[in-house]
Amino acid sequence: MNESNNKTHLNFIEEIIEEDIRSNKHGGRIHTRFPPEPNGYLHIGHAKSICLNFGLAEKYNGKANLRFDDTNPVTEEVEYIESIKEDIRWLGFDWEDREFFASDYFPQFYQFAIQLIKAGKAFVDHSTQEEISKMRGIPTAPGTESPFRNRSISENLALFEEMKNGKLKEGECVLRAKINMSSPNMHLRDPIIYRILFTPHHRTGTEWCIYPMYDFAHGQSDSIEGITHSVCTLEFENHRPLYEWFIQELEIFPSRQIEFARLNVEYMMMSKRKLLLLVNEKIVSGWDDPRMPTISGMRRRGYPPEALRKFATEVGVAKRENLIEYVRLENAVREQLNNVAIRAMAVLRPLKVIISNYPEGVEWLPVENNPEDPNAGIREIPFGKEIYIEQEDFMEIPPPKYFRLSPGGMARLKAAYIIRCDEVVKNEDGSILHLLCSYFPESKSGSDKSGLKVKTTIHWIECQHALKAEIRLYEKLFEVKEPAGSDEDFRTLLHPNSLEVIEGAWIEPSLANAEIHQSYQFMRTGYFCLDKDSTKDHLIFNRTATLKETWLKT
RNA sequence: UGACCCAUGGUGUAACGGUAGCACUACAGAUUUUGGUUCUGUUUGUUAAGGUUCGAAUCCUUAUGGGUCAACCA
Numbered sequence: 001m002n003e004s005n006n007k008t009h010l011n012f013i014e015e016i017i018e019e020d021i022r023s024n025k026h027g028g029r030i031h032t033r034f035p036p037e038p039n040g041y042l043h044i045g046h047a048k049s050i051c052l053n054f055g056l057a058e059k060y061n062g063k064a065n066l067r068f069d070d071t072n073p074v075t076e077e078v079e080y081i082e083s084i085k086e087d088i089r090w091l092g093f094d095w096e097d098r099e100f101f102a103s104d105y106f107p108q109f110y111q112f113a114i115q116l117i118k119a120g121k122a123f124v125d126h127s128t129q130e131e132i133s134k135m136r137g138i139p140t141a142p143g144t145e146s147p148f149r150n151r152s153i154s155e156n157l158a159l160f161e162e163m164k165n166g167k168l169k170e171g172e173c174v175l176r177a178k179i180n181m182s183s184p185n186m187h188l189r190d191p192i193i194y195r196i197l198f199t200p201h202h203r204t205g206t207e208w209c210i211y212p213m214y215d216f217a218h219g220q221s222d223s224i225e226g227i228t229h230s231v232c233t234l235e236f237e238n239h240r241p242l243y244e245w246f247i248q249e250l251e252i253f254p255s256r257q258i259e260f261a262r263l264n265v266e267y268m269m270m271s272k273r274k275l276l277l278l279v280n281e282k283i284v285s286g287w288d289d290p291r292m293p294t295i296s297g298m299r300r301r302g303y304p305p306e307a308l309r310k311f312a313t314e315v316g317v318a319k320r321e322n323l324i325e326y327v328r329l330e331n332a333v334r335e336q337l338n339n340v341a342i343r344a345m346a347v348l349r350p351l352k353v354i355i356s357n358y359p360e361g362v363e364w365l366p367v368e369n370n371p372e373d374p375n376a377g378i379r380e381i382p383f384g385k386e387i388y389i390e391q392e393d394f395m396e397i398p399p400p401k402y403f404r405l406s407p408g409g410m411a412r413l414k415a416a417y418i419i420r421c422d423e424v425v426k427n428e429d430g431s432i433l434h435l436l437c438s439y440f441p442e443s444k445s446g447s448d449k450s451g452l453k454v455k456t457t458i459h460w461i462e463c464q465h466a467l468k469a470e471i472r473l474y475e476k477l478f479e480v481k482e483p484a485g486s487d488e489d490f491r492t493l494l495h496p497n498s499l500e501v502i503e504g505a506w507i508e509p510s511l512a513n514a515e516i517h518q519s520y521q522f523m524r525t526g527y528f529c530l531d532k533d534s535t536k537d538h539l540i541f542n543r544t545a546t547l548k549e550t551w552l553k554t
Numbered sequence: 555u556g557a558c559c560c561a562u563g564g565u566g567u568a569a570c571g572g573u574a575g576c577a578c579u580a581c582a583g584a585u586u587u588u589g590g591u592u593c594u595g596u597u598u599g600u601u602a603a604g605g606u607u608c609g610a611a612u613c614c615u616u617a618u619g620g621g622u623c624a625a626c627c628a
Contacts, residue, residue, distance in 0.1 A: 009568055009576085037628050072627060129626060138624055140556045174626055184557040186623050195626035214628045237559060238623050259559085261621090266565095314577070316567045318560090321621055325565050328578055338591060372591065403589065412587055445587065457587045524588045551589040
């Protein structure tokens with residue numbers, strides 16, 4: 001009816017952009033950027049930012065740059081640059097030839113600094129770090145001006161050059177913008193814009209020993225690249241006046257900074273610093289551990305990029321603090337995987353079933369690869385006298401509403417026959433050795449003439465052709481909904497069983513040809529993908545997500 | 555005892571002074587050779603108090619609650 005109306009739901013950033021296009025600001029040109037610091041791996045929060053920035057460019061026929069914000073050589077590494085690029089590409093975005101580095105602009109930043117000094121808007125401060133901190137004051141009371149604040153322009157110029165030439169020691173002095181020490185905005189109280197650092201830079205080596213601070217690099221990079229809309233997270237809101245002050249004083253291209261609320265997801269910790277700790281302390285196997293909220297972790301876990309993109313757009317963009325329900329991420333994953341994942345059978349915790357009245361030998365039965373997608377075709381799976389079923393698909397004393405197998409009860413074996421449990425054979429200790437069942441030849445799948453009615457269909461694996469596999473079951477890494485908001489040491493918030501390894505699972509023979517990262521739905525148990533630790537002789541599958549288990553909930 | 559920002563069902567997000575809608579969740583039912591999928595239905599909301607207005611989620615004021623800021627990090 002009015003589908004055109006539904007289309008017009010814009011988020012506040014899109015509204016700003018459309019207004020700018022209407023007023024022909026920058027000639028209607030739209031240019032965004034994704035500006036990671038290469039000091040860690042990207043996580044789901046970055047994925048949202050990537051989708052936002054590249055998505056905006058796509059939607060408004062603009063461009064999006066990839067720019068590494070590499071102005072702090074002590075924390076940044078090349079390894080991170082490579083992982084970041086891989087993750088963005090995997091997510092499905094392309095920065096074409098627009099791969100930039102803030103470090104490429106160091107000469108320009110240096111000139112900007114000189115320009116500021118010449119305008120009497122910056123000075124070299126020899127105060128110690130402590131003194132500067134003390135003089136900055138507190139948010140509720142003004143700071144005091146540095147005794148070095150009124151050095152002459154020529155002295156500042158000479159000093160800054162000495163800084164640059166390595167004549168001064170690390171920490172001996174800094175370059176500060178001269179703004180207002182009694183501003184209620186702390187960022188305007190003569191912010192430091194350059195410091196001395198003798199750490200070699202991963203790209204510029206030892207060429208520079210002075211490095212610009214974030215506020216004197218980020219906005220300037222935006223200007224240099226002609227970024228029209230510089231989208232960042234809320235914690236930079238208080239930086240905006242400084243961002244604009246530099247644009248005005250330097251008389252450079254006026255990029256506009258727009259802040260949105262960062263993504264928070266239940267049970268996830270997004271702090272790069274803490275994620276690094278998890279890696280360094282070997283609490284997880286690495287940045288790409290499938291329990292990590294990193295893009296690489298999710299990739300290894302089996303989350304498809306389509307799902308991450310869908311999730312990122314579905315959660316929306318606003319300025320309000322948010323905590324997204326974990327199930328929304330899982331659902332986006334399930335929704336995508338349901339469409340594309342090939343179905344297969346796997347028995348995680350086996351219980352042997354002997355079909356007494358079935359002859360020796362094996363029969364190959366056709367089964368559809370994906371009931372959601374007829375084009376996925378069919379395959380044949382072996383069926384025989386001895387099979388494994390899931391332990392939880394049999395109960396000696398079934399509770400009410402239990403649909404599966406129980407003594408004297410019947411169930412259908414997927415794509416095969418209906419069986420009835422005739423006898424429970426036990427070990428001396430009372431545990432179950434195996435089940436003796438009988439099958440109904442008339443009930444063969446696809447040509448059932450038995451007239452029998454069963455309440456459910458279970459999965460199974462024929463013993464002789466079964467392949468052994470290791471299955472890794474993942475749970476949430478953290479037990480609490482808001483690990484980041486807790487005062488406790490985050491190590492105490494970890495889920496004790498976030499990884500359960502099942503060594504003795506049986507899987508159907510077709511899975512021998514699985515490829516790394518390829519997703520399957522193990523029928524009735526969940527979505528899985530082959531892990532990179534896998535070998536031909538030792539197959540390892542990661543559980544991406546369970547199926548929805550509405551029955552289990554009570 | 556400062557500045558800036560935010561406040562709509564359980565969660566997230568729309569409504570731009572004129573019928574509070576959508577998605578997810580939850581619950582109920584139907585279908586189903588996956589207790590999956592799919593389909594149908596139901597419950598639940600404008601932080602508070604004033605003001606402006608014929609009319610306020612929307613504009614104004616105040617309060618309350620939450621977030622950010624005192625790195626030579628980004």
